[in-house]
Amino acid sequence: MIKKCLIAFAKEIAKYPLARHLRKEVERYKWWKEFRNSNSKEHLINVPLEPRILIVTSVGENLNALALDVVLAKALESRNAKVFILMCDGVLDACMNCEIQKFQSLSEFQEEGSASLCKGCIRTGKIFTESAKIEVLYLSRYVDNSKDEVNIQDIESANAGTFRFLAIGSKANAEFEAVLPKFVKGANKARNAIETCIAQEKIDIVVAHHGIYVPQGSAVSAAHNLGKRVVTWSQSYRRGTYLFSHDDTPHKMQIEEKYDSKTLNDSEKDKVLTYLKSRDAGTNDWIRFGIVDNSTTELPLSIKQVSTALLLTNVNWDAQVHFGASIFLNMEEWMLETIDWFQSRPRLQLIVRIHPAEITGTVPTRDPMAAAIRRRFPNLASNIIIIPPNSNVSTYSLFPKADLGLIFGTKTGVELTASGIPTIVAGEAWIKNKGLTLDPKSKLEYFDLLSHFEAGEIFEGPDIDEALAYAYHYFFRRMIPVSSIKPIPFFPYARPIYNPNWEKTDPGLVNIIDGIIFGREFEF
Structure with missing residues (x-):
């Protein structure tokens, strides 16, 4: 029966984007048999708790998130937890599944919201969660349309969803104003419904992918409002690894995170140096953005042997969602004002590397930084x-040319400091507040640092051993390997291969489950 349903589903999704990849995954339905047959309790560990845990997957077509969520659910069940997966069944006006390229026009979204995407999304989520034999709760059961008072939490989730939907980094935009109301309604409805769900089902712990958008950000808000523990996670850079955090999204928690800066032994140092070298082409990553041709080593001929600053951008909308404002209004303002400062100082050189994910990311930007530069500087200085x-x-390959690194929120700050390059952080990057970077508290202080650079002052670079210690912490302790997930080279990029003996075979998953149940730190 399940096989027939899956085959019928494969035919249906042929009508939808990404159908070819989804169809391949559906045809591989056999890998879900492991979940259907994995209800044995023989590996139970005696714990003093029987927590009730809500996993807020919600978006059925987010198979990347579902892959890990079902593994978490089965592992938590084997620890005597009562686990529910919460799925949306078409009740939200807008959600994370909404992206502008999925609609024929902006007016279609304004009129219908997410409705045109719901059918396929609901079917996808239902088939995979039912095959895994996990108890599923549906959002419509908890929706109360009379609760429509919007709060600041709803606005934050809606802003994030709107930035992502439009793939732009500014609110001062007619499109933003047109789209935002749908996301506000979706965020408000999701938060209220999830608060009701948490109360009715007596939930102790909420687990949410990303913890930023609608409805996952709404789930974090709901849990906070009711005083419940929150765990969030995201896929990390190294292949087969994940970032987990307590209380809020990893993107925010990493900025203030304290870490053990102990000196690495030779084996650890070799390990992190080898990995950092591989980052060039992303050979050990499953999140990679660059299009690097290793046979092409030539740099632009215009690069001169003078005092040089290397400015690395973020994707504009992503920077707004993950990091927000700091001493500059946003990343674009920082970039343009920095270029303006260097324009009148011909003895200095500024290399601006625009982030490759503007075109290779999951949601390509509609707000390219090269266009912003051309608008502001039609005659760019040489x-x-x-x-x-x-x-x-x-x-x-640009690092050896740089005497100074300039970043807003890019995670490449980790590699800059590990290369010994003095780095100024103008936004809220993860490398900030680690004692490895220059972290100005105002625009005045930022440009004062640049003035010292102009005067020929040589900034003391970060201690490379300490920078490598943080890189090791970031890439090998915080990024937790999960062998119960098999990375695959096509959508959804992750396939669950849950083993009932996971306590013995998957130490990373043990670390994560201990963190969820007992509140232990998510470090491997």
Whole structure:
């Protein structure tokens, strides 16, 4: 029966985007048999708790999230937890599944919201969760349309959803104003419904992918409002690994995180140096953005042997969602004001490397930084070198040319400091507040640092051993390997291969489950 349903589903999803990849996954239905047959209790560990845990997957077509969520659910069940997966069944006006390229026009979204996407999304989620034999709760059961008072939490989730939907980084935009109301309604409805769900089902712990958008950000808000523990997670860079955090999204928690900066032994140092070298082409990553041609090592001929600053951008909308404002209004303002400062200083050189994910990311930007630069500087000075997102020049090949690194929120700050390059952080990057970077508290202080650079002052670079210790912490302790997930080279990029003996075979999953149940730190 299940096989017939899956085959019928494969035919149905042929009508939808990504159908070819989804169809391949559905045809591999056999790998779900492991879940259907994994209800044995022989591996139970005696724990003093029987927590009730709500996993807020919600978006049925987010198979990447579902892959890990079902593994978490089965592992938690084997620890005597009562686990529910919460799925949306078409009641939200807008959600994370909504992206502008999925609609024929903006007016279609304004009129219908997420409705045109719901049918396929609900079917996908239902088939995979039912095959895994996990108890599923549906959002409609808890919706109360009379609760429509919007709060600041709803606005934050809605803003994040709107930035992502439009793939732009500014609210001062007619499109933003047109789209935001749908996400506000969706966020408000989701938060209220999840608060009701938590109360009615007596939930102790809420687990949410990302913890930012609608409805996952709404779930975090609901849990906080009711004083419940929150765990969030996201897929990390190293292949087969995940980032988990307590209380809020990993993107925010990493900024203030304290870490053990103990000196690495030779084996650990070799391990992190080997990995950092592989980051150039992303050979050990499952999140990679660059299009690097290792046979092409030539850098732009215009790069001169003068005092050089290397400015690395983020994707504009992503920077707004993950990091927000700091001493500048946003990343674009920081980039343009920095270019303006260097324009009038021809003895200095500024290389601007625009993030490759502007075109290779899951949600390509509609707000490209090269266009913003052209609008502001139609006649760019010769000492400003722009390397576009589609360039096959490796970002890492630019490091030896740089006397100073300038970043807003990019995680490449980890690699800059590990390379010994003095780095100024103008936004809210993860490398900030670790004692490895220059972290100005105002625009005045930021440009004062640049003035010292102009005067020929040589900034003391970060202690490389300490920078490598943080890189090791970030890439090998915080990024937890899960062998119960098999990375695959096509959508959804992750396939669950849950083993009932996971306590013995998957130490990373043990670490995560202990963190969820007991509140232990998520470090491997």
